[in-house]
Amino acid sequence: MAETPDEWTDVRSAVEHEDLPRLRQLLTSGADVNEIYRGFPLLHHAIDTEADGALQSSEPLHVDTTAFLLARGADPKLKNKFGQDARGFADARGHWLAVELIDGFPFRSGG
Secondary structure (H helix, E strand, C coil): CCECCCCCCHHHHHHHCCCHHHHHHHHHCCCCCCCEECCEEHHHHHHHHHHHHHHHHCCCCCCHHHHHHHHCCCCCCCCCCCCCCHHHHHHHCCCHHHHHHHHHCCCCCCC
8 A cells, every 4th residue: 555645535524523424335346445645554543533533522533434444454564664463553552442452353354
């Protein structure tokens, strides 16, 4: 998966806004579940969005977007520009639900 051009994509916007119906539509239409933008895979973006949302709103942490991306084939082994895979990034962001999900998710071979 190549780095996307320096522009915000629709799939990235759907993750940012936690718009799961739109995200589903985009992925079904061929959007790349492993898109990388500015050194961050889409899965890392979901983890960051969920962690930030909980921190900023004082609402409970959730893992909806992360779980959906994993179910659609996002590769948790992809590393961000700092060399962190999704689990390491989730741990660094304090997103314990994503850590638990990644630890327990039955990943496809090679993914």
